[in-house]
Amino acid sequence: MSARKLDITRLGGQGDGIAETPEGQIFVPFTVPGDVINAGVEKSRASLIAVLTPSPDRVTPPCPHFGPDEENAGCGGCALQHVADTVYQDWKRGLVVAALESRNIAAEVATLVSCEPHTRRRVVFAARRTDKGAILGFNRAQSHHIVHVETCVVASERINQALPALRRLATAVAVGKEAFRLSVLDAAPGLDLAAEAPFKLAEPDRLRIIQAVRAEPTVARLTFNGEILIEKQPPELEFGRVIVNPPPGGFVQASKDAEQVMGDLVTGHLKKSKRVADLFSGSGTFALRLAETSHVHALEADGPSLAALDKAARRTQGLKPVTVEKRDLFRRPLMVSELKSYQGLVFDPPRAGAEVQVADIARSAIPRIAAISCNPVTLARDLEILIKGGYRVVSVTPIDQFLWSSHVEVVALLERPKR
Known part of the structure; x- marks a missing residue:
């Protein structure tokens, strides 16, 4: 590793600053375009040693755990707290613009x-047993080292206030030496905790954990590797006006505010569709909103997510009919013949996108489509397929659901022009 003076000119796709050199690009975390720095360089990566001349777009990070120094090299959750809002927002929107341009999509x-x-109502912590109890925090970037956190400026206030309780429960769960994950969902009437660990619990461990949860009034449920150890009250989420009991560890949108924006975009686009297909529906984020019309x-x-959706729909009065189907759309996508009865469609697949399924949608006659993704690159690929099939992109909206990270949620609305 050699020390070098570098000029940072722009931000890369992961939020690192980029210095252009005769040897090529060098990526430096915790830097801002306009910074002049000293950095320890090793091939195309570098670590920040000192900021010689700070950029006018460099700001003070709001989190005490954010930073490049050796004692506090960041918790790994955020990458861009040190960047001014205007630069940060332009950069994050630019991730979507660049993904579309790479596919020649003019939208x-x-x-x-x-x-x-x-x-943020859904947070995944890392935890591990130590001689002094469990350490609870986040994995440092590109490392298995867990950074202990006293606060998180992204997580909801309720999760922050419960951090001491979460640490106590992590200590109760940590019977093995290996690190484990503790997912926390801020729901009503209390936090929903799901531990995923590479070790097993003996019966005395289960009883001890149950007693520990009973002593924490902020916790409604705790599961271990999918097994419900204790459920004082079923956790509840609101999808529109519908109350849903999410399954343990089930997928939900990370931010309630972001979900509301996404829901408004989707329902506004599909509100005149008599029949709608919701692909990769989860527990009903969009399906239960769309069922109003x-x-x-x-x-x-x-299966558990689908069962939660079905149960919520059945007990809510005033909805249009909601039917459910357990189906792996990667292995068995809806065929063109099955899509004939729908006037609207929404799909929100995992990060890998829905390439195979989209190929059939592109050959359908469905008038309106809403595409949601947390990966602009795979979304652009799927949109390209739909465009080649005759669809037109009406709007593309990026949503900063994953604040200060390199991830961005996107809602794209499409329509098939009338023939």
Whole structure:
């Protein structure tokens, strides 16, 4: 590793600053375009040693755990707290613009929809047993080292206030030496905790954990590797006006505010569709909102999530009919013949996208489509397939659901021009 003086000119796709040199690009975390720095360089990567001349777009990070120094090299959750809002927002919107341009998609990308600090309701912590109890925090970037956190400016206030309790429960769960994950969902009437670990519990461990949860009033449920150890009250989420009991560890949108924006975009686009297909429906984020005006058929591979959706729809009065189907759309996508009865469709697949399924959608006659993704690259690929099939992109909206990270949620609305 050699020390070098570098000029940072722009931000890369992961949020690292980029210095252009005769040897090629060098990526430096915790830097801002306009910074002049000293850095320890090793091939194309470098670590920040000192900021010689700070950029006018460098700001003070709001989190005490964010930083490049050896004692506090960042918790690994955020990458861009040190960047001024205007630069940060332009960069994050630019991730979507660049993904579309790479596929020659000429669509206007809306201004980034911002999310406020302390609004993230779903957080995944890392934990490990130590001689002094469990350490609870986040994995440092590109490392298995867990950084202990006293606060998180992204997580909801309720999760922050519960950090001491979460640490106590992590200590109770940590019977093995290996690190494990503790997913925390801020739901009503209390936090929903799901531990995923490479070790097993003996019966005395289960009883001890149950007693520990009973002593924590902020916790509604705790599961271990999918097994419900204790459920004081079923956790509840609101999808529109529908109350859903999410399954343990089930997928939900990370931010309630972001989910509301996404839901408004989707329902506004599909509100005149008599029948709608919701692909990769989860527990009903979009299906239950769409059922206010449309007959909805929801398809999802995860059985517990689908059961939660079905139960919520059945007990809510005033909805249009909601039907469900357990189906792996990667292995068995909806065929063109099955899509004939729908006037609207929404799909929200995992990061890998829905390439095989989209190929059939592109050959359908469905008038309106809403595509949601947390990966602009795979979304652009899927949109290209739909465009080649005759669809037109109406709007593209980036949503900053994953604040200060390199991830961005996107809602793209499409329509098939009338023949």
